[in-house]
Structure formats: C-alpha cells, structure tokens
Amino acid sequence: MITDWFWLLLPVAAASGWWLARRGLPEDEDAREPSLDRYLEGVRHLLDDRTDDALQTFIQMVEVDHDTFETHVILGRLFRRRGEVDRAIRIHQNLVARPTLEPKKRAQALCELGEDFLLAGVLDRAENVFRELMDSPHLAVEALKGLQHVYETQREWEKAIEVGVRLKAHEVPNEHLRIAHYHCELAREALDRDDLDEAATRAARASEEVPGLSRALLIQSEIAARQGRIADAIARGREALSRTPQLAPLLVPRLERLHQELEGEHRLARLEETLSALANDQGITMARIALMRLFRRTGRLEAALSELGVILSQRPVPTSGLLEAVRWMKVLPAVQEYSTEFAAFEKALSDQLGSQHLxxxxxxxxxxxxxxxxxxxxxxxxxxxxxxxxxxxxxxxxxxxxxxxxxxxx
Ligand SMILES: [Zn+2]
Structure with missing residues (x-):
C-alpha cells in the first residue's frame, strides 16, 4: 500500500524545497504556504491508509497551481489503476470545475475524466467528454482515440469510421487497418441480413483501405459462395490463406466445404490440388492433415502414410497431427489387440486438443x-x-x- 503512494511524496518534497528557496524563507512551520500544509496533510492520510480523508483534503484544496495540478492528475490515475474509478472521477471532475485552470490543463483533466468514464463503462458520458475535446487544439488525438474506443465497444461502425478518418488526417499510424475492419464489420452485418450488394460494397471499401486484406477476401468468398460462384469463392479463400497462412484453422475447413459444393467428377482432384498447394508451397500443416484424410478416404494408403510421415517429422508436432496419427494407427490390423490402449491414447490427445488455445x-x-x-x-x-x-x-x-x-x- 505504502509503496503505491510513497513516490507521491517526491514531487511534494521537491515543491516544498522550491517554494522555500524561492521565497528565501527559513524552514520553519509557520512560513510555509497553507496549500502545501494541506497537501502534506493529504499525503499523511494516504500513508495512514485513510484514502477518503486524503481524497477530501485534496479536493478541498483551494488552489490547483502548476505544481499541484500534475500531482492531482497522477493521484487520479493511481486511483483509476487500482480500480477505484469513483475516486478518480471525483479528483478529475474537481480539476475540470476549477475556473482558473488554463485551457491546456483543463483539456488534460477532461481527457483523464474521459478515461475514467471509459473504465467505469459509462460510455455516453465518456463520449460527451471526448467529443468536447476532439476539436480543441490540445489532446485532439487522445480524445479521438477515446471516442474510437467508445464506438468500437458500442459497435457503432459508421461513427468509428468517421473518427478513424479524422485520426488518419492527424497521421496516426495503423488507422487504415482499423477503418478497413470497420467496413468489414458492416459487411458482416449486411451478410447477416442477406444484403449481398451492401456486403460487396463494404468489402471493396475495406480493400481500398488495405489492398489484399484477408478478411475482405473472406467476405468476397462468402458472397461468391452464396451466389453459387463456387470456383470464385475457392479462389478468394485460397488468396486469403496465401496472404495470411496463420488463419488456416479458419480457412482450411471452409475450403474443404466449398470443394464439396463444386459440381462435376473432378471435385476431389480439385480439392487435392488445393490442399497439396497449401501444404507443400506454404507449409500449412492443417492443409497437410486434411490432405492425408482425403488420401485415406479415397483408399490411397501409401500417399496418406507419406503425408503422416511429414507431419510427424515436424518439431513441435502439432497435437492435431498426433491425434490423426493415433486415429490412423488404431485401424491398422497389427494394433487391433491394443485397441483399448489406443482408444485411451486417442481420448487423451483429443482432450488436450479440446482444452488448448487455438x-x-x-x-x-x-x-x-x-x-x-x-x-x-x-x-x-x-x-x-x-x-x-x-x-x-x-x-x-x-x-x-x-x-x-x-x-x-x-
Ligand atoms: Zn492482443
């Protein structure tokens, strides 16, 4: 507890030295500024763990000047960091209410108050505070980021885009990616109500922000699939995966399903070609596991065993690969008499995979x-x-x- 507050004493101690030096006064009790005495009283309350008394003392201090302003702000942040948001709000509201506060400091206090409201989940009040600040010459970027947080939480994507565009004008990095995802969120909502035109427009706007964005490709793939353009849907899905191979858990099962919807006898050959390209050209293990399953299903045991060998040669071996190996081995005639042990092994791996973060x-x-x-x-x-x-x-x-x-x- 004490360590939390201890360093608050440092600026106060420094200020007290500066005060006395500036005035050339002897260091006796009577000569000190009354506000400094109030300050030290507040700090004493803090050290005695009497937080409410300390808070009361700080709030009642008549003057908030250059030195004590920063300490008030730090104190408010400390309360916020400890989860005592109500206290942080009281401190910052008290600062904002001071009529003598210069505009830059008022903006800083308002920004802190906005952060308090965000943490407290009072989003409408956070929004009001940040809106008041977003056109000011001070802390406009911080205010816009606060607003962005509010709109993302409320899933108000149109408003989030407006804020993102303004942040981009302030040359804040990475805003193009955020805006692209806001468009994707709107595309997702359009897909949910089966508005394919709007979804396509939004996906295109996301691609304008970030060319080749995997999520936009995924949305375009879904639109194509709903319109019966399966080959196009597969092409978009493959492109998304080639741009972001780490999305394989999401994309490989989807590509397998899409191939099932293809018409004609070459369906399986197309699936094999897709999985083999993903496994061999891009080293995507999930695709290799799917390829091995495909070989097994179609009776090509040698090819399946060869893929299994590649999977098991990896370090570390993915749990999903081990599970496939066990499922494979338990059907071999030579291990039939150990079927109980293999079933237990399979269950252990399956449980582990089930509890693992993906x-x-x-x-x-x-x-x-x-x-x-x-x-x-x-x-x-x-x-x-x-x-x-x-x-x-x-x-x-x-x-x-x-x-x-x-x-x-x-
Ligand atoms: Zn993270």
Missing amino acids: YQCVNCGYQGRAHVWQCPSCRRWDTLRGVDFDIDQTTEAAEQALISETGETG
Whole structure:
C-alpha cells in the first residue's frame, strides 16, 4: 500500500524545497504556504491508509497551481489503476470545475475524466467528454482515440469510421487497418441480413483501405459462395490463406466445404490440388492433415502414410497431427489387440486438443479458442493467429516486420 503512494511524496518534497528557496524563507512551520500544509496533510492520510480523508483534503484544496495540478492528475490515475474509478472521477471532475485552470490543463483533466468514464463503462458520458475535446487544439488525438474506443465497444461502425478518418488526417499510424475492419464489420452485418450488394460494397471499401486484406477476401468468398460462384469463392479463400497462412484453422475447413459444393467428377482432384498447394508451397500443416484424410478416404494408403510421415517429422508436432496419427494407427490390423490402449491414447490427445488455445494475439499474447478479428485484450485488429501448427520461419519474420512497421502500441 505504502509503496503505491510513497513516490507521491517526491514531487511534494521537491515543491516544498522550491517554494522555500524561492521565497528565501527559513524552514520553519509557520512560513510555509497553507496549500502545501494541506497537501502534506493529504499525503499523511494516504500513508495512514485513510484514502477518503486524503481524497477530501485534496479536493478541498483551494488552489490547483502548476505544481499541484500534475500531482492531482497522477493521484487520479493511481486511483483509476487500482480500480477505484469513483475516486478518480471525483479528483478529475474537481480539476475540470476549477475556473482558473488554463485551457491546456483543463483539456488534460477532461481527457483523464474521459478515461475514467471509459473504465467505469459509462460510455455516453465518456463520449460527451471526448467529443468536447476532439476539436480543441490540445489532446485532439487522445480524445479521438477515446471516442474510437467508445464506438468500437458500442459497435457503432459508421461513427468509428468517421473518427478513424479524422485520426488518419492527424497521421496516426495503423488507422487504415482499423477503418478497413470497420467496413468489414458492416459487411458482416449486411451478410447477416442477406444484403449481398451492401456486403460487396463494404468489402471493396475495406480493400481500398488495405489492398489484399484477408478478411475482405473472406467476405468476397462468402458472397461468391452464396451466389453459387463456387470456383470464385475457392479462389478468394485460397488468396486469403496465401496472404495470411496463420488463419488456416479458419480457412482450411471452409475450403474443404466449398470443394464439396463444386459440381462435376473432378471435385476431389480439385480439392487435392488445393490442399497439396497449401501444404507443400506454404507449409500449412492443417492443409497437410486434411490432405492425408482425403488420401485415406479415397483408399490411397501409401500417399496418406507419406503425408503422416511429414507431419510427424515436424518439431513441435502439432497435437492435431498426433491425434490423426493415433486415429490412423488404431485401424491398422497389427494394433487391433491394443485397441483399448489406443482408444485411451486417442481420448487423451483429443482432450488436450479440446482444452488448448487455438489462437494467440501476436501483439499482446492473449490466447483464446475462438477466432475474433479484434483482440479483446489489446484491442488491435487482425492480430490473432492459429497456434496449433507450424509457422513457417519466413512467414513469422514477415509478420514481425508488419507489426514493427505499423508501429501501433495501443
Ligand atoms: Zn492482443
């Protein structure tokens, strides 16, 4: 507890020295500024763990000047960081209400208040605060980012796009990617109500923001599939996967389903060609597992065993690959008498795969089982990648290069 507050004493101690030096006064109690005494009283309350008394003292201080303003802000942030949002709000509201505060400091206090409201989930009040600030000469970018947070949380994509465009005008990096995903969200909503024209328009606008965006290709693939243009749907899906191989857990099963919808006798040959290209040219293990299953289903056991050998030669072997190996081996005549043991082995691997995280955020490390386009932890877009398969070294390097290039931190 004490360590949290201790360093608050440092600026106060420094200020007290400066005060006394400036006035050339002896260091006796009576000569000190009354506001400094109030300050020290507040800090004493903090050290005694009497947070409410401390808060009261700070709020009642008549003057908020250059030195104490920063400390008030820091104090408010500390409360917010400890989850005591109500207290943070009281401190920052008190600052904003001071009529003598210069405009830049008022903007800073307002911005802090907006952050408090965001954390408290009072989004309409956060929106009002940030809107008041977004045209001001101070902290407009911070206010716009706050607004963006509000609209993303409320899934108000049109408004989020407006804010993104303004942030882009401020040359904030990575906004094009955010705006592209807002269009994709609107495309998704259009698909849900079967408005294919609107979905296509939105996907095209997303591609204008970020050419070759995998998510836009995926939406275009879905539109094509709904319109019965299966070959086109497959081509778009393959392109998406070639641009972002780590989306394989999402895309390989989808490509398999699309091939089933193809007409004609060459359906399986087309699927084999697709999976083989993904497995051999791009090193996508999920595609290799699907290819092995296809060989097994069609009775080409030698080819299936050869693919299995490649999967098992990887390090680390993906759990899904091991599971396939066990499923394979348990049907071989030679192991029939160990069927109980193999069933237990299969169950253990299956349970492990079932409890394993399938996706990880390449920015903050968040892990989850379901794929989402915006990381719930760091709020960056398009950073979740499949984990249960090998990531080709070159792909990983390209991914890292992309992240450092976009350079967004929050
Ligand atoms: Zn993240």
